[in-house]
Amino acid sequence: xxxxxxxxxxxxxxxxxxxxxxxxxxxxxxxxxxxxxxxxxxxxxxxxxxxxxxxxxxxxxxxxxxxxxxxxxxxxxxxxxxxxxxxxxxxxxxxxxxxxxxxxxxxxxxxxxxxxxxxxxxxxxxxxxxx
Amino acid sequence: xxxxxxxxxxxxxxxxxxxxxxxxxxxxxxxxxxxxxxxxxxxxxxxxxxxxxxxxxxxxxxxxxxxxxxxxxxxxxxxxxxxxxxxxxxxxxxxxxxxxxxxxxxxxxxxxxxxxxxxxxxxxxxxxxxxxxxxxxxxxxxxxxxxxxxxxxxxxxxxxxxxxxxxxxxxxxxxxxxxxxxxxxxxxxxxxxxxxxxxxxxxxxxxxxxxxxxxxxxxxxxxxxxxxxxx
Numbered sequence: 001x002x003x004x005x006x007x008x009x010x011x012x013x014x015x016x017x018x019x020x021x022x023x024x025x026x027x028x029x030x031x032x033x034x035x036x037x038x039x040x041x042x043x044x045x046x047x048x049x050x051x052x053x054x055x056x057x058x059x060x061x062x063x064x065x066x067x068x069x070x071x072x073x074x075x076x077x078x079x080x081x082x083x084x085x086x087x088x089x090x091x092x093x094x095x096x097x098x099x100x101x102x103x104x105x106x107x108x109x110x111x112x113x114x115x116x117x118x119x120x121x122x123x124x125x126x127x128x129x130x131x
Numbered sequence: 132x133x134x135x136x137x138x139x140x141x142x143x144x145x146x147x148x149x150x151x152x153x154x155x156x157x158x159x160x161x162x163x164x165x166x167x168x169x170x171x172x173x174x175x176x177x178x179x180x181x182x183x184x185x186x187x188x189x190x191x192x193x194x195x196x197x198x199x200x201x202x203x204x205x206x207x208x209x210x211x212x213x214x215x216x217x218x219x220x221x222x223x224x225x226x227x228x229x230x231x232x233x234x235x236x237x238x239x240x241x242x243x244x245x246x247x248x249x250x251x252x253x254x255x256x257x258x259x260x261x262x263x264x265x266x267x268x269x270x271x272x273x274x275x276x277x278x279x280x281x282x283x284x285x286x287x288x289x290x291x292x293x294x295x296x297x298x299x300x301x302x303x304x305x306x307x308x309x310x311x312x313x314x315x316x317x318x319x320x321x322x323x324x325x326x327x328x329x330x331x332x333x334x335x336x337x338x339x340x341x342x343x344x345x346x347x348x349x350x351x352x353x354x355x356x357x358x359x360x361x362x
Binding site: 006009010013014017021031036037038039084085086087088089095096097098099100104106107108109110111112113 | 137144225261289
């Protein structure tokens with residue numbers, strides 16, 4: 001499985017963004033995983049924990065969001081969930097789907113920065129995204 | 132200081148960039164890469180042995196790089212064709228990545244190489260996610276693996292630009308249902324070509340060299356639906 005490679009890429013990219021943005025730590029990372037991306041969310045979560053060790057992301061939580069695969073037939077305009085295994089053939093005209101609308105995503109969608117435990121925010125303000 | 136930001140970064144963006152750079156560099160020097168994906172034991176090496184020999188006989192400057200977790204057995208076999216061969220040991224990694232490939236090519240690939248065949252690690256899951264800068268992605272399956280292989284590994288078969296069935300001489304004993312296999316390939320990758328081969332009977336001899344040369348000559352290569360995904 002290549003989830004460890006994927007986890008290391010996620011950690012590397014988030015750490016880079018954190019450093020360039022001056023963020024002291026990372027509390028949560030959200031990753032979109034398409035149905036056809038070939039990545040197993042549980043396996044990625046396991047590897048993510050290991051990949052975070054000794055980095056700015058140490059202790060960060062990984063939230064994965066599954067993105068359904070959808071295809072669209074250009075000639076007849078019909079769009080459908082491809083299902084798994086995917087069916088790329090249009091049920092209306094029996095033509096090969098001309099476009100995949102979604103399903104191959106493997107994308108860091110959102111990152112939640114946090115202060116490290118050693119430097120707590122002196123005036124904590126509840127954030128809507130934490131509720 | 133707590134805040135949430137939209138990062139919107141593709142996790143494999145670094146590999147995709149490296150693959151694009153490699154494709155551009157190799158194309159500029161006249162080299163076309165063919166990425167071969169299959170399960171372990173499907174017969175990638177046996178087919179490639181035959182195709183390398185044919186390429187050499189036809190005077191096509193060809194080289195091959197083969198990746199395995201361990202042993203140099205495949206390189207030894209492929210080298211018998213007389214073309215330059217390099218073995219890459221991944222030390223347990225289940226796939227090749229573009230920058231790894233680029234690193235291995237740097238001081239090895241002969242300058243005049245027209246076709247470079249890359250035999251990926253035997254695995255139909257992980258290698259499917261990594262563009263290696265290839266101009267032709269070939270997915271192979273042997274007749275003994277079952278007709279539903281394309282449905283079980285939809286990303287590999289769905290991103291293939293050519294599907295090759297190996298060991299066709301065993302189709303009878305293995306009760307291989309060719310029509311069902313073709314239907315399953317068509318379901319995940321409409322329009323992709325499926326070719327039957329056997330290194331024993333000679334069926335499909337030269338198919339890899341022919342399709343690779345066509346891609347090298349700029350002929351239109353099949354664009355799978357999955358590879359036509361919106362960014």
